[in-house]
Amino acid sequence: xxxxxxNPRHLVRRRGQEARLRCSPMKGHSHVYWYRQLPEEGLxxxxxxxKENIIDESGMPKERFSAEFPKEGPSxxxxxxxxxxxxxxxxxxxxxxxxxxxxxxxxxxTRLLVL
Amino acid sequence: xxxxxxxxxxxxxxxxxxxxxxxxYSSSVxxxxxxxxxxxxxxxxxxxxxxxxxTLVKGINGFEAEFxxxxxxxxxxxxxxxxxxxxxxxxxxKREWGGNMLTFGGxxxxxxxx
Numbered sequence: 001x002x003x004x005x006x007n008p009r010h011l012v013r014r015r016g017q018e019a020r021l022r023c024s025p026m027k028g029h030s031h032v033y034w035y036r037q038l039p040e041e042g043l044x045x046x047x048x049x050x051k052e053n054i055i056d057e058s059g060m061p062k063e064r065f066s067a068e069f070p071k072e073g074p075s076x077x078x079x080x081x082x083x084x085x086x087x088x089x090x091x092x093x094x095x096x097x098x099x100x101x102x103x104x105x106x107x108x109x110t111r112l113l114v115l
Numbered sequence: 116x117x118x119x120x121x122x123x124x125x126x127x128x129x130x131x132x133x134x135x136x137x138x139x140y141s142s143s144v145x146x147x148x149x150x151x152x153x154x155x156x157x158x159x160x161x162x163x164x165x166x167x168x169x170t171l172v173k174g175i176n177g178f179e180a181e182f183x184x185x186x187x188x189x190x191x192x193x194x195x196x197x198x199x200x201x202x203x204x205x206x207x208x209k210r211e212w213g214g215n216m217l218t219f220g221g222x223x224x225x226x227x228x229x
Binding site: 004006031033035041042043044045048055056058059091093095098099100101103104105106107108109111 | 147149151156157158159160161164166205207209210214215216217218219220221222
């Protein structure tokens with residue numbers, strides 16, 4: 001059973017470009033979570049999605065960031081007009097039912113570098 | 116808002132020595148607690164979790180943690196360190212009514228000396 005998959009693993013963008021990060025949850029999981037890890041820091045929650053719904057986006061910056069989890073296909077985290085401060089590792093996690101006691105299974109992350 | 120504090124951003128032990136990584140949480144209600152390990156350039160792997168059953172939780176790779184409500188702590192231990200334990204360790208918390216997101220501590224980097 002494949003784990004959570006993220007691509008690309010590494011992404012380099014110049015300031016002002018767009019970054020698209022993809023996450024395919026584990027088979028049978030319909031709940032997806034995005035976290036950001038800034039250098040030398042812990043992970044910070046960004047957004048929680050279920051298929052076709054954003055459940056909680058309280059950790060998302062108000063501008064330039066958006067996320068979706070369509071009925072078909074992977075979840076996408078989109079960052080428009082990237083700035084140097086967006087350089088970080090972005091991790092996706094998934095769980096089957098969205099229950100609080102559930103384990104969230106993490107992907108390998110996408111490391112974004114903004115030049 | 117709940118928070119998680121990991122005392123010691125870097126811990127160094129000798130191979131074969133006891134590993135103790137500290138985690139304290141702030142929460143007005145009993146939380147759900149998790150320890151994850153992150154190897155370089157990889158994602159997070161669950162070591163163990165506490166979900167209000169037994170207070171002493173055993174995890175993978177010989178790790179265990181004890182939930183102590185009176186001390187609001189969930190320290191991670193392993194009796195004998197291996198070189199392969201060198202990694203970054205994160206403590207995280209969720210609350211029953213606090214949404215489904217994990218709140219992470221700042222992490223502790225464990226170094227194991229031969």
